[in-house]
Amino acid sequence: MALxxxxxxxxxxxxxxxxxxxxxKEVIGEGLSSVVRKCIEKGTGKEFACKIIEFNDDNxxxxxxxxxEIRILKLVGGHPNIIDVVASFETPTYVFIVMELCHNxxxxxxxxxxxxxxxxxxRQIMSSIFNAVNHLHSHxxxxxxxxxxxxxxxxxxxxxxxxxxFAVQLGENATLYDLFGTPGYMSPELLKRVQNADMPGYGLxxxxxxxxxxxxxxxxxxxxxxxxxxxLMFRMIxxxxxxxxxxxWDDVSETAKDLIRHLLVVDADERYTVAQALQHPFxxxxxxxxxxxxxxxxxxxxxxxxxxxxxxxxxxxxxxxxRGKELLENPYRFKSYRKMVDSIAFLLYGHWIKKDEHxxxxxxxxxxxxxxxDLVRHEQILEQSRLLGEQSEALQLKRQNxxxxxx
Numbered sequence: 233m234a235l236x237x238x239x240x241x242x243x244x245x246x247x248x249x250x251x252x253x254x255x256x257k258e259v260i261g262e263g264l265s266s267v268v269r270k271c272i273e274k275g276t277g278k279e280f281a282c283k284i285i286e287f288n289d290d291n292x293x294x295x296x297x298x299x300x301e302i303r304i305l306k307l308v309g310g311h312p313n314i315i316d317v318v319a320s321f322e323t324p325t326y327v328f329i330v331m332e333l334c335h336n337x338x339x340x341x342x343x344x345x346x347x348x349x350x351x352x353x354x355r356q357i358m359s360s361i362f363n364a365v366n367h368l369h370s371h372x373x374x375x376x377x378x379x380x381x382x383x384x385x386x387x388x389x390x391x392x393x394x395x396x397x398f399a400v401q402l403g404e405n406a407t408l409y410d411l412f413g414t415p416g417y418m419s420p421e422l423l424k425r426v427q428n429a430d431m432p433g434y435g436l437x438x439x440x441x442x443x444x445x446x447x448x449x450x451x452x453x454x455x456x457x458x459x460x461x462x463x464l465m466f467r468m469i470x471x472x473x474x475x476x477x478x479x480x481w482d483d484v485s486e487t488a489k490d491l492i493r494h495l496l497v498v499d500a501d502e503r504y505t506v507a508q509a510l511q512h513p514f515x516x517x518x519x520x521x522x523x524x525x526x527x528x529x530x531x532x533x534x535x536x537x538x539x540x541x542x543x544x545x546x547x548x549x550x551x552x553x554x555r556g557k558e559l560l561e562n563p564y565r566f567k568s569y570r571k572m573v574d575s576i577a578f579l580l581y582g583h584w585i586k587k588d589e590h591x592x593x594x595x596x597x598x599x600x601x602x603x604x605x606d607l608v609r610h611e612q613i614l615e616q617s618r619l620l621g622e623q624s625e626a627l628q629l630k631r632q633n634x635x636x637x638x639x
Contacts, residue, residue: 247321247328253275254271254273254274254280255272256270257270257271257272265285265286265294266283266284267283268282269281269282271330279333280331281331283328283331284327284328285327285329286326287325295327298397299327301397302327304396308367308371308373312390313360313367313391314364314393315384315394316332317330317331318331334384334387334392335386336387337384338381339380339383339391342385343450348480349450351451351484351485351488354447354450355515358443358446358450359510359515360390361383362510364391365506366506368399372401372436374402374438375398375439375442376399376408376412376413377395377399378393378417378439378446379414379416379442381414382394398412407433407434407435408433409433415462415465416455416458417445417446418441419441420441420470420471420472420498421500422438434500436505437500437505439506440505440509444456444492445457447495448476451481451488451492452476454480456474457473457474470498471498472496474496476489476492485514488514491514494509495509
């Protein structure tokens with residue numbers, strides 16, 4: 233069923249600047265306070281995604297948060313694994329954020345289709361996620377809502393982190409105290425801080441906990457912490473209660489499990505940083521495999537080069553391709569046939585046939601003569617035919633004479 237793209241669209245008068253450049257299409261995603269639509273750039277026909285946030289005079293906090301999101305996106309933009317902002321527009325009641333369009337949708341939907349991923353594919357995805365998080369943390373930006381639904385896949389299946397609505401840039405030694413995030417991905421220190429005001433605040437490590445949840449889910453097809461009762465799920469998170477047993481984990485390497493254990497650590501100070509995660513042997517395997525692959529390709533290229541040089545050096549001495557018509561017209565021009573002919577001629581005639589001053593015969597005349605044995609046999613047949621012919625003529629003459637005498 234076709235979507236009605238004209239329902240609940242921003243007013244053209246208040247969003248005139250946006251509509252001059254872009255044309256809104258169907259809804260491709262929705263959030264608590266925003267909607268994401270596909271849009272077309274009128275001048276080029278290119279497709280983009282547009283996040284539209286609507287607010288009013290009573291909700292200026294949402295407007296400020298939207299402007300903060302735009303500022304952070306521009307700050308961390310340009311990374312291959314972070315969504316790019318193309319343009320932004322602000323009106324009294326709307327904020328428009330035009331971003332690159334990822335045609336393959338959310339990583340969550342992809343995982344729902346394939347159920348669980350291989351270690352090789354998980355390694356590729358988690359490497360991209362960690363590199364993006366490393367870029368964020370280098371700017372002191374904490375995402376606070378990393379989850380499968382906020383990770384998109386472009387047309388080449390490359391990872392793009394999106395939805396920076398909860399993101400914030402921390403000052404030096406600053407910490408956070410408010411509750412933001414998605415329940416299944418929240419870290420223990422965040423939950424403890426919300427339940428106990430005496431607990432210290434939280435910071436960048438909350439993103440590493442979320443990465444551990446994503447990592448676990450990709451390999452097993454199910455989240456590490458889940459319960460119908462949210463309070464029990466929060467207790468599991470605070471106590472770090474999860475298991476890596478069962479059929480789904482039988483073929484998962486200990487290296488992968490070890491990295492998960494270093495990410496899903498209750499104590500944030502003991503949890504891996506993003507730099508430590510990227511240096512873990514789980515990713516060293518990929519680098520080793522890549523080096524081995526490059527080494528094999530280099531070796532193969534060298535072998536082909538040496539073979540080609542050797543082929544060019546010996547090409548002059550190799551037998552030329554033989555064509556049927558050329559063989560019949562002048563077989564002696566081919567070196568291989570010439571050797572064979574000379575060898576057979578020696579065995580047949582007992583000497584080499586050579587050109588001399590008195591005759592124009594050369595080795596090529598072998599193809600114009602017959603073997604000696606055949607010549608002798610031919611002469612014998614001719615002699616026998618001649619004798620038979622003479623005998624027949626004598627017999628016929630004798631019969632004619634006898635008939636003449638009778639008459």
